[in-house]
Amino acid sequence: MAQEYVTVIFQPSGRRGKVPKGCNVIEASRLIGVDIEALCGETKVCGKCIVRIEEGHFEKYNIQSSMDHVTPWQEDVEAKFINSEKKEKGFRLGCVAKIQDDILIFVPEESRAGKQVVSKAARDINIEFNPMVRLYTIELKKPDFEDKVGDWERLANGLSREYGLTGLTIDIVTLRTLPGVLRAQNWVVTVSVWNDKEVIRIQPGRVKKAYGIAIDVGTTTCAGYLCDLTTMQVINTSSMMNPQCKYGEDVMARITFHMTTPGGLKRMSDDIIEGINSLIEKAVAPTHPKKKKTKKAKGDDGPDEYREIIEEGVEYLRISKHDIVDLTIGFNTAMHHILLGLDPEPVGLAPFPPVIHHSLDIKARDLCIDINPSSYVFAMPNEAGFVGGDNVGVLLAEEPYKSDEIQLIIDIGTNGELILGNRHKLYSSSCATGPAMEGAQLSFGMRAAPGAIERIEIDPETQEVDYRVIGHDKSRKFSKPEEMKVKGICGSGILDVLAELYRSSVITKTGVFNKKMLKTNPRFRINPDNKQPEFVLAWKEDSSIDKDIVITQKDIRQIQLAKGALYAGCKLMMKRMGIDKVDTVKIAGAFGTHVDREKALVMGLFPDCEIEKIHGVGNAAGDGCRAALLNRKKRDEANWCARNVQYLELTVEPTFEQDFMEAMQLPHMKDQFPHLEGVVPDHVLHQGPKGPVKPEQKN
Amino acid sequence: MAQEYVTVIFQPSGRRGKVPKGCNVIEASRLIGVDIEALCGETKVCGKCIVRIEEGHFEKYNIQSSMDHVTPWQEDVEAKFINSEKKEKGFRLGCVAKIQDDILIFVPEESRAGKQVVSKAARDINIEFNPMVRLYTIELKKPDFEDKVGDWERLANGLSREYGLTGLTIDIVTLRTLPGVLRAQNWVVTVSVWNDKEVIRIQPGRVKKAYGIAIDVGTTTCAGYLCDLTTMQVINTSSMMNPQCKYGEDVMARITFHMTTPGGLKRMSDDIIEGINSLIEKAVAPTHPKKKKTKKAKGDDGPDEYREIIEEGVEYLRISKHDIVDLTIGFNTAMHHILLGLDPEPVGLAPFPPVIHHSLDIKARDLCIDINPSSYVFAMPNEAGFVGGDNVGVLLAEEPYKSDEIQLIIDIGTNGELILGNRHKLYSSSCATGPAMEGAQLSFGMRAAPGAIERIEIDPETQEVDYRVIGHDKSRKFSKPEEMKVKGICGSGILDVLAELYRSSVITKTGVFNKKMLKTNPRFRINPDNKQPEFVLAWKEDSSIDKDIVITQKDIRQIQLAKGALYAGCKLMMKRMGIDKVDTVKIAGAFGTHVDREKALVMGLFPDCEIEKIHGVGNAAGDGCRAALLNRKKRDEANWCARNVQYLELTVEPTFEQDFMEAMQLPHMKDQFPHLEGVVPDHVLHQGPKGPVKPEQKN
DSSP: OOOOEEEEEEETTOOEEEEETTOBHHHHHHHHTOOBOOTTSSSSOSOOOEEEEOOEEEGGGTEEEOGGGBOOOOHHHHTTTSOHHHHHTTEEETTTOBBOSOEEEEOOGGGBSSOOSSOOOOOOOOOOOBOSEEEEEEEOOOOBTTBOOOHHHHHHHHHHHHHOOOSOEEOHHHHHHHHHHHHHTTTEEEEEEETTTEEEEEEESOOOOOEEEEEEEOSSEEEEEEEETTTOOEEEEEEEEOGGGGGOSSHHHHHHHHHHSTTHHHHHHHHHHHHHHHHHHHHHGGGSOSSOSOOOOTTOOOTTGGGOOEETTEEOOOOOGGGEEEEEEEEOHHHHHHHHTOOOTGGGSTTOOOSOOSOEEEEGGGGTOOSOTTOEEEEOOOOBTTBOHHHHHHHHHHOGGGOSSOEEEEEESSSEEEEEEETTEEEEEEEOOOGGGGTOSSTTEEOSSTTEEEEEEEOTTTOOEEEEETTOOSOGGGSOHHHHOBOEEEHHHHHHHHHHHHHTTSBOTTSOBOTTHHHHOTTEEEOTTTOOEEEEEEOGGGBSSSSOEEEEHHHHHHHHHHHHHHHHHHHHHHHHHTOSOOSEEEEESHHHHHSOHHHHHHTTSSOOOOGGGEEEEESHHHHHHHHHHHBTHHHHHHHHHHHHSEEOOGGGSTTHHHHHHHHTSSSOOGGGOGGGBTTBOHHHHTOSOSSOOOOSOOO | OOOOEEEEEEETTOOEEEEETTOBHHHHHHHHTOOBOOTTSSSSOSOOOEEEEOOEEEGGGTEEEOGGGBOOOOHHHHTTTSOHHHHHTTEEETTTOBBOSOEEEEOOGGGBOSOOSSOOOOOOOOOOOBOSEEEEEEEOOOOBTTBOOOHHHHHHHHHHHHHOOOSOEEOHHHHTTHHHHHHHTTTEEEEEEETTTEEEEEEESOOOOOEEEEEEEOSSEEEEEEEETTTOOEEEEEEEEOGGGGGOSSHHHHHHHHHHSTTHHHHHHHHHHHHHHHHHHHHHGGGSOSSOSOOOOTTOOOTTGGGOOEETTEEOOOOOGGGEEEEEEEEOHHHHHHHHTOOOTGGGSTTOOOSOOSOEEEEGGGGTOOSOTTOEEEEOOOOBTTBOHHHHHHHHHHOGGGOSSOEEEEEESSSEEEEEEOSSOEEEEEEOOOGGGGTOSSTTEEOSSTTEEEEEEEOTTTOOEEEEETTOOSOGGGSOHHHHOBOEEEHHHHHHHHHHHHHTTSBOTTSOBOTTHHHHOTTEEEOTTTOOEEEEEEOGGGBSSSSOEEEEHHHHHHHHHHHHHHHHHHHHHHHHHTOSOOSEEEEESHHHHHSOHHHHHHTTSSOOOOGGGEEEEESHHHHHHHHHHHBTHHHHHHHHHHHHSEEOOGGGSTTHHHHHHHHTSSSOOGGGOGGGBTTBOHHHHTOSOSSOOOOSOOO
């Protein structure tokens, strides 16, 4: 009997392929090129390879998936790692479940191998210390017949007398703890007060530390920054994929899911809330050291200072989720609406009004976010259209409104968000770059993780390829094929690929493959399955996924669309502002940290600028969120920004389409970058035609 | 085989007895004297006789109860009336379930026959119209590219422009409804605003009506007053037993239950919340008329005006729970703490500090109270000790602090609460009257319902008894025995009984039975079971429960304790205030509405006062709660009262015990009531000894 094949799709990567019926999920993942953690080598003892079998018909993929499409649950092996609640939800061990029929498999973040190298690390930014939540320790007189006032009034009077806090209220959930806590350590308590207004936590004794977390919810990735609210130190950073990715890769796809699926909004909201709770868990986990009571030497105040557990006789064993008393969150308008359970439909329809611009203070318990239950979640305000609190975060972190220089700030995520201006005038806009710049949605796009091509060079004569991958310190030229273990191309490698393909005449200025190669170069070929042209960047023998790593015509179009949208957007904003040139370009997002500034400039990601005035500013959205966490004045500033930045809806600008088409061309002209003579290699700068090339076709 | 008997206890009345094994619950209830609604006469078709079989060992009653102690569930009959959720909880039809073994049965309020005659009806009190929640209707311009501001800002700007409401916020739950509601009736909406600060509801179109409910949670009974927040009209009143009665009859018993039972606080809290939700259901139920679209004639504005369903083209079909946008609640400190989940233990221990004095505004959803979920519950402030928001309610309703007259206000419930003072000085205190004055805890005490003795006369010569019962309009003398259908004595009959027993020399001045009667009067006897003396008020043939209705020595002690506590408390307060006489006595509670003022005065329930200056003021606590609902200034006034009334802890006063003992004697002396000559019948007034009688024994 001939071997039967079944279709398997892995989420969130969306990779699909046919695998022999009967292989297990781990084997299938290897065949398709998805990395699942499997420390024990499938001896079924490590429990790391947990995956979730999805149920239902997935129209997008034309696949019917069911838990019954794998072999049955093995109680003796799987119950050790998967509780009954998770079992109900379809979780299985990848090394146990054998695939019997077409299937959609979700790989949870923690089961994914190849941890992201480019983390959304926190930068050092200058934040004034003025947190929304502050600690006050107080010693009270216990009640007697002379002074029998109630517990709350006793506390409130004390806080007024000793700290001048008047008109305080107390949350009901905290009030419930009051009588017990007051009496636990002889009427000495430490109180967490929100905005000098409301008591949100009471702890027995003298407590010195309080914590907060700033969360950046991106369309594709999310990050959490756990901070000490007394020292402003970032204690830990955690990150994850946005679990909503399975509903669609960009914001419009998510809105469509809501509009077409009953209960879709709630599902997406529940998923991201669950994700945020796991992000919080991950952020506090490293503060649970195995060694207890290790007193640190004086002067030793390295980054793990938070592990210090004895200070002035007070013990800090570890940070629990409920020690987090404040939380700020930044997101684009669609992510904002979906997380908060607000209908995102109007935001997707002209004239794109959000449900709310202003920031919100919402009780954590009302959102089922598992921190101190009386605490508030601060949701950053929205600007307009899809430009939301994440862009406000970028503004808070970069403060262009305090500068005389005209700054162009590009935040490259699944949605590209642009800021242009200075203290006199500020514009913002967004453009649908798609996830290409994040390495997603390309045939072999991947996150910046081991096995990802990050730099590439193509010989203009032979079209031979040399490249480097993350996790291996020598280029292909100086390595054996089996050392490379290539899996794909990450965001920061993409511009390199595009530039080199063009420089070596593999593609033309319009981004079309040079078909002359077909007879001369084996790397260029027509894919027999989809009949599309593709170029091999790395051969199967260099790869850890047993496949040629290629870039397709469609991939190139995706990158062109992204860079064209960004460039045209920038240009239109400049036109509106009446300027020809910007003083500074800041590139936010992981992409900005790793991109080759010269290639980005020459490839026309953004308009001309002095090369030394181009900076990567990291995850500025997250930094702004952190600023709002640690300095309450930044929250007012956030609302001021959201109200005062002028949003431009690019798609309605009359010249946008034309500009966009032109900006898709490769590369921009020498005369547009005169100062680059000598800075950017000649062959790159001089290779283009003399003027903007007309688009190949126009609708 | 001899007939077997099993023990049955009915809750919340606590009545117990032995019944033949195999009889059904309805039959058992009749034998024991508990009325369960059974409209269809046990033909199993009306479904009115639903009871709940309690599970567990009930130490107080030394009984092991179980669902298995009745015959099995009859799906074909019972499933029609009892859903599976209720079935799980032990609900059964009383006419189906046959008793097989000892059992504790809870009779839900709605299954109890003999509706209370003395309802906690709302009085006409003068309230200034200034509700906390107000309606604003507004028509907005829909967004376009010229004006694409978000939904919330569009609304907030409109409310600011048209009504001068600035700095508004919006609750997240309401915000979720905003985009849909704005678009439902072409951008015309009606907004409910709390305290001019927060939007808590948005409805499409022009809405004219908003509703609120004031709830009075007593230790034994609870009442709800559904009000129209636009006209201040009381639309409906609902009442019920406090479902916590099963955990203990007075506040100390409830606190003890919390201290001795893990999870006890949560159980009691959940029960009263569930009770409040049913009270709300009951209050709105009559607004769901069967006839629709009946337009009322002009001028017809009777009490059912709320059934009007078309007004200026706007339809009001009915009031739903979610149309209730405001709720105020008054309770004593223990009920306050238990309902809100606050530890009531400190309030029961000297120096009795409550967890909080100040009023609280708590989101209804945080308490699981099922009204408009964004609305606030206003919990009235506590004074001190057990004197809580119910007493503040009495203050708000009677406003002694605005009067020159010195008022003594007695609120007779399970706890007696006293107010004394005028605009210059106010005292409050509480005394443990026990539930005797409410007709509870006496051998044949009952609520003021059909079958309850409300007036009694005993011939001083023959000790023959004549009496009247609620629900029958002739006295015993003019009726046939079988017409009387006596079941017990209600609160308002109790003072009559005491006075008549004394006047006819059945008891002495110290409240002890005159044992000389034993040989001469068959009504006086020693109970063969408990060896206690008792006096028969009504013979078995007059009774609907096939038993003699008696009053026991213990019952008389209970009444003496109650009246002694009240009188001594009043006297001590007067002493503290330095006065001999009060200008006005107000008696709050159902008791006050029905009591014979003269007998109350002569029996020494309170100190001397002009008889025409003694008033019953009904459920003043509930009235005050309603005032706070309809006039937000009353909420500030409530906090002012709670802070400024001086609480006296009677039990620590040095002379309290002595005063209390003396006040237990019957009756008070002629020379204490000189003005009563001619008003109160001679034989009553002149019968006592010349001076206060020393207590029989003293510890």
